[in-house]
Amino acid sequence: MTFEQRQHNAIAEWKALDEKPCIYVGAATCGRASGALKLIESVNKELKKNRLAANMIEVGCIGLCYAEPLIDIAGADGVRVSYRNVTTEMIPQLINEHLINNNPVAALALGVVGSSKISGIPNLFDLPVLKPQERIALRNCGYIDPENINHYIASDGYRGLKRALKMSPDEVIEEVKISGLRGRGGAGFPTAVKWQFCRKAPGDEKYLICNADEGDPGAFMDRALLESDPHSVLEGMLIGAYAIGTTMGYIYIRSEYPLAITRLKIALGAMEDYGLLGDNILGSDFNFHIKVKIGAGAFVCGEETAMLFSIEGKRSVPRSRPPFPASSGLWGKPTNINNVETWANVSAIFDKSGEWYAGYGTEKSKGTKIFALAGKINNTGLIEVPMGITLGEIIYDIGGGIPDDKEFKAIQTGGPSGGCLPKAALDLPVDYEQLAAAGSIMGSGGMIVADTDTCMVDIARYFLTFTQNESCGKCVLCREGTMQMLEILTDITQGKGNSSDIERLLELAEAVKIGSLCALGGTAPNPVLTTIKYFRPEYETHINEKKCPARVCKALISFYVSPDKCKGCMACLKACPVGVIKGKSKMIHIINQEGCIRCGVCLDVCPPKFKAIAKVTGSLP
Numbered sequence: 001m002t003f004e005q006r007q008h009n010a011i012a013e014w015k016a017l018d019e020k021p022c023i024y025v026g027a028a029t030c031g032r033a034s035g036a037l038k039l040i041e042s043v044n045k046e047l048k049k050n051r052l053a054a055n056m057i058e059v060g061c062i063g064l065c066y067a068e069p070l071i072d073i074a075g076a077d078g079v080r081v082s083y084r085n086v087t088t089e090m091i092p093q094l095i096n097e098h099l100i101n102n103n104p105v106a107a108l109a110l111g112v113v114g115s116s117k118i119s120g121i122p123n124l125f126d127l128p129v130l131k132p133q134e135r136i137a138l139r140n141c142g143y144i145d146p147e148n149i150n151h152y153i154a155s156d157g158y159r160g161l162k163r164a165l166k167m168s169p170d171e172v173i174e175e176v177k178i179s180g181l182r183g184r185g186g187a188g189f190p191t192a193v194k195w196q197f198c199r200k201a202p203g204d205e206k207y208l209i210c211n212a213d214e215g216d217p218g219a220f221m222d223r224a225l226l227e228s229d230p231h232s233v234l235e236g237m238l239i240g241a242y243a244i245g246t247t248m249g250y251i252y253i254r255s256e257y258p259l260a261i262t263r264l265k266i267a268l269g270a271m272e273d274y275g276l277l278g279d280n281i282l283g284s285d286f287n288f289h290i291k292v293k294i295g296a297g298a299f300v301c302g303e304e305t306a307m308l309f310s311i312e313g314k315r316s317v318p319r320s321r322p323p324f325p326a327s328s329g330l331w332g333k334p335t336n337i338n339n340v341e342t343w344a345n346v347s348a349i350f351d352k353s354g355e356w357y358a359g360y361g362t363e364k365s366k367g368t369k370i371f372a373l374a375g376k377i378n379n380t381g382l383i384e385v386p387m388g389i390t391l392g393e394i395i396y397d398i399g400g401g402i403p404d405d406k407e408f409k410a411i412q413t414g415g416p417s418g419g420c421l422p423k424a425a426l427d428l429p430v431d432y433e434q435l436a437a438a439g440s441i442m443g444s445g446g447m448i449v450a451d452t453d454t455c456m457v458d459i460a461r462y463f464l465t466f467t468q469n470e471s472c473g474k475c476v477l478c479r480e481g482t483m484q485m486l487e488i489l490t491d492i493t494q495g496k497g498n499s500s501d502i503e504r505l506l507e508l509a510e511a512v513k514i515g516s517l518c519a520l521g522g523t524a525p526n527p528v529l530t531t532i533k534y535f536r537p538e539y540e541t542h543i544n545e546k547k548c549p550a551r552v553c554k555a556l557i558s559f560y561v562s563p564d565k566c567k568g569c570m571a572c573l574k575a576c577p578v579g580v581i582k583g584k585s586k587m588i589h590i591i592n593q594e595g596c597i598r599c600g601v602c603l604d605v606c607p608p609k610f611k612a613i614a615k616v617t618g619s620l621p
Contacts, residue, residue, distance in 0.1 A: 003162070003282055006274055007153055014154035021054040021099050024072035024080070026142060028061035028227040029220075029259055030381075034068040035087070042088040043071075046095045054099065060228020062142025064110075064129065065381035070142075072113060073098045080113040082124055113143075129379045129398050134360055134368050137344040138384045141228035146263050149270035152231040158276060160350030164239045165284050169199060172243040176346065178354030180366030185211055185302075185339035186414070186443045186519065188365070188432040191346075194336060197326035198244045201334035206246040209330070209337045210237055212253035212260070213307060215299040216415030217466060218374040219446035222340035224382055225370075226253070226260035229344070230267040234290070236343030238281070239350055241288045244336050249290045252307050254297045264292055299470035302444075303518040304337045306472065317474045318518035339444065341370055361387030365431035373399050375448040376406070385430075392426035395449060406451040410534070414443025416463040417523035419530035420456060439530045441523060455552035456535040457542050460527045461489040467524040478521030481512035485528060494555040497543035502532060547618040554598040557617050561589045565612040572602035572613060 023043055027036045040056065047054055064070065067084035073094060074080040081104045083094060090108060097103045104118055111124030125131060135141075144151035152158075164172050177192035198206060210233060214222040225233060237249055253261060268290060271277035279287045293311050301307045303318050308330050310316040329335025338346075345367060349357045358366045365387040371394065373380055378400035385394065391411060395401065402408050410420045413430075419440030421428065428434055432442050450459060468482040485508050488501050509525030516522045532539060541547050548556040561572070561581075568586040580596050583589030589612075591602070606613040 003158070003275065006150075010150035010153035013150045017055055017057075018074075018078045021052070021076060022057060022072075022074040022080070023054055024057045024059045024074075024143075026061060026068060026070040027058035028224060030061050030065045030224075031069050032259070036069045038088055039069055039071060039086055039091065042091040043095070046091050050095060050100065052095070052099060057145050058147070059143060060141045060146050061224045061382065063138060063224070063382035063384075064379070066379050067110060067381075070110070073104075075099055075102050075104075077102065079104070079116040079118065081118065081121060082110045082113055083108050084110040129383075129400065132389065132393060132398055133384050134386050135384050136348045136357070136360075136368050137225065137232070137341050137370055138382065139229075139348065140232060141224065141382075144229065146228050146230055147266050149231060149267065149274060152229070156351055157231050157347075158235055160347045161235050161238050161276070162282060164242055164350050165282060165286060169243045169245060172239060172350075173199065175354040176243075176349065179345075179349045179357040180354075180361070181342065181345055181349065181357065182365065182432065183338055184341035184345070184369065184444070186441065188442060191338065191342060194326060194338070195240065195243050197324070198334050198336040201327045203334055205333045206244060206248075207330040207333055207335040208237060208241045208244060208246045208249040209304075209307070209311075209335060210249070210251040210343055211302065211304065211307060211337055211339045212251055212257070213295055213302045214257075214340075214444060215254065215297070215302050215470075216444055216446045217463075218448050219372045219415055219444055221370040221372055221382060221445050223257050223260050225340050225344055226257070227263055230260075230264050231271075232344040232347050233340050234264075234267055234271060234277075234343075236346035237290065238276070238288055239346050240336060240338065240343065242286050244334075246336075247287045247289060249288060250293050250311055250330075251290060252293045252295055252301070252311060254295045254301075256297050261292065261294065268292070298472075299466075300472045300518070300520055303520055306518065307337070308335065317472045318520075320517060341445070362429065362431050364433055369430070369442070369445060371445045371447045373447050373449070376402055376451040376454070377449040378403055387431045388429045390426065391421065391428050391430060394430065394447070395426070399449070402449070402451050406453065408449070409452045409454055410450040410456060410459075412440075412448045412450070412459070412463070412527065413446070414441035414523075414526070415446040416466045417441065417520065417526055418443050418446070419526045420450070420459065420534065421530065422534040424534075439533060440526065453550055453552070455493075455548050455550040456531045456538050457489065458493055458548075458550075458552050460531045461486065461493055463527040464489060464524065467520060471520065471524075475516045475518075475521055477512050477515030478517075478524065481508050481515070482521070482524055484508055485512070485525065489528070492539065492542045493548070493553040495542070495546040495553075497539075499543060501543060502536070502539055506532065545618060549617070551615055551617045553617075557598055557615060558593060559596060559598065559600065559602055559613055559615055560591055560593075562612050562614055563588050565610055567610055567612070569607060569610065571605045571607060575601050575605040577601060 071086045072082045106120035109121045181191045182188040305319045306316040325335040361367045370384045412420045464486050473479045566588045573581040580592040603613045
């Protein structure tokens with residue numbers, strides 16, 4: 001069967017979904033963690049009970065993690081309505097009202113998917129969280145079954161590959177150059193230039209790699225893409241392989257992503273069945289094979305030379321460059337490496353055009369970028385926005401602002417090696433150059449928001465703890481320097497800091513940046529440097545006054561009972577896990593400060609009408 005015939009069948013299968021009701025369940029990791037699999041059981045039970053025939057389709061993550069689990073229902077009229085935070089108790093009502101009575105439940109609905117209109121329910125993409133977004137890499141996420149290749153093909157999948165195979169490899173690279181696509185793995189190196197280097201490198205044996213070793217805390221862009229639309233990534237890899245002239249590719253993915261691995265393997269099997277992988281792809285003389293390499297989860301393997309050693313079965317440590325992987329990479333052969341998001345953009349570029357893609361973004365940072373919003377923000381999840389959007393637009397327009405109407409304090413961009421930017425940076429356009437000028441990085445796309453309850457010294461300590469633990473130990477300055485910086489930060493948060501600590505931190509940070517082989521060490525000091533730059537008074541208060549203004553650092557806070565407010569209800573005494581609260585019923589209680597572990601349970605259980613427990617920093621009143 002030709003690909004054209006398979007394409008015809010795929011479109012027919014997609015259209016046939018409208019012949020009976022469809023129920024789409026967000027069943028990526030975020031949906032499953034919120035109870036999606038239980039919802040599927042409940043839906044099937046309710047359908048059977050009412051003798052209803054309906055298509056049950058597991059889709060990926062649309063990015064609205066704060067609204068999970070999500071279920072979309074398309075009734076007899078084909079209008080698809082998305083419902084948020086669905087529970088098993090809601091299923092009977094949704095099935096009865098929406099499917100049986102053809103009456104969508106506006107009170108539970110998030111939005112209408114598509115151009116149809118229903119009174120009382122907004123269009124999904126008119127919602128503030130989605131309206132500013134431009135979904136290119138995430139174009140199919142949450143809409144198609146990631147385990148059904150026909151859904152991808154019916155959504156114009158592999159059309160870009162067909163176009164690329166009619167071009168010469170040099171023309172393919174030129175199209176990528178026109179698009180202005182830069183690598184989305186963090187460094188932002190121009191993709192076309194990287195491909196050109198590898199194509200021109202001498203030697204017939206070359207390799208292509210998809211770097212899916214996503215290790216940043218709070219980042220889940222690659223995972224969501226592979227779970228929700230693996231074929232967009234795989235199609236991009238095929239186009240890249242054709243351009244650089246290789247027949248062998250690897251996907252390096254961490255073992256912590258079992259669902260992504262499963263869906264990748266299903267996709268690869270379907271591609272082989274459809275003649276999209278292996279020899280003579282789509283009847284051409286282009287041959288390409290892909291292997292999945294599962295890593296153990298070391299953060300350093302996100303660095304490309306360390307990842308190459310891991311694929312080769314060696315210890316994962318970075319090596320000096322040059323030579324660069326484009327000329328001497330896997331097993332000493334020319335190797336091209338791009339990350340998951342980059343490959344998903346490649347397939348979109350060839351489905352549309354390089355000029356179309358370059359229409360988004362800024363002069364030097366073209367296209368869109370996926371970010372993972374986490375921390376103290378209302379709308380947690382994945383977003384895809386044009387380069388050049390401001391931090392304020394991301395936090396307040398898309399992210400919905402700070403929970404409980406608290407005040408924004410800082411945002412860390414770029415993962416654990418990124419910088420912490422203050423309120424004054426809310427108007428900062430997000431692109432590679434602007435973030436770097438502010439002392440942060442784009443990284444792979446993590447964004448963690450902090451409110452005024454966050455201690456910036458403690459957050460620097462937290463991220464440095466991560467990078468220090470993940471250091472491979474090869475470079476002395478990275479291994480020892482990050483350890484010394486962490487010790488100083490720990491002392492400061494415990495009230496043991498001294499007046500010279502800030503200057504020592506700055507000196508060590510610069511040494512670690514200069515003396516590290518890879519980006520893990522080179523960027524590890526960023527949280528420290530930016531928190532000192534923008535929040536230095538907070539450091540000085542910790543050191544000079546032995547106080548934590550945010551009342552976070554345990555060694556610098558205390559809980560005590562206000563004698564004029566305590567009614568002796570004994571709630572705190574009974575809840576204290578270490579038994580350091582003393583007192584009798586209807587008498588004032590006392591907390592033994594020496595034995596207190598500062599867990600805050602007493603504060604949590606004290607009746608709001610009394611407010612007898614106080615949390616203070618510094619000396620007790």
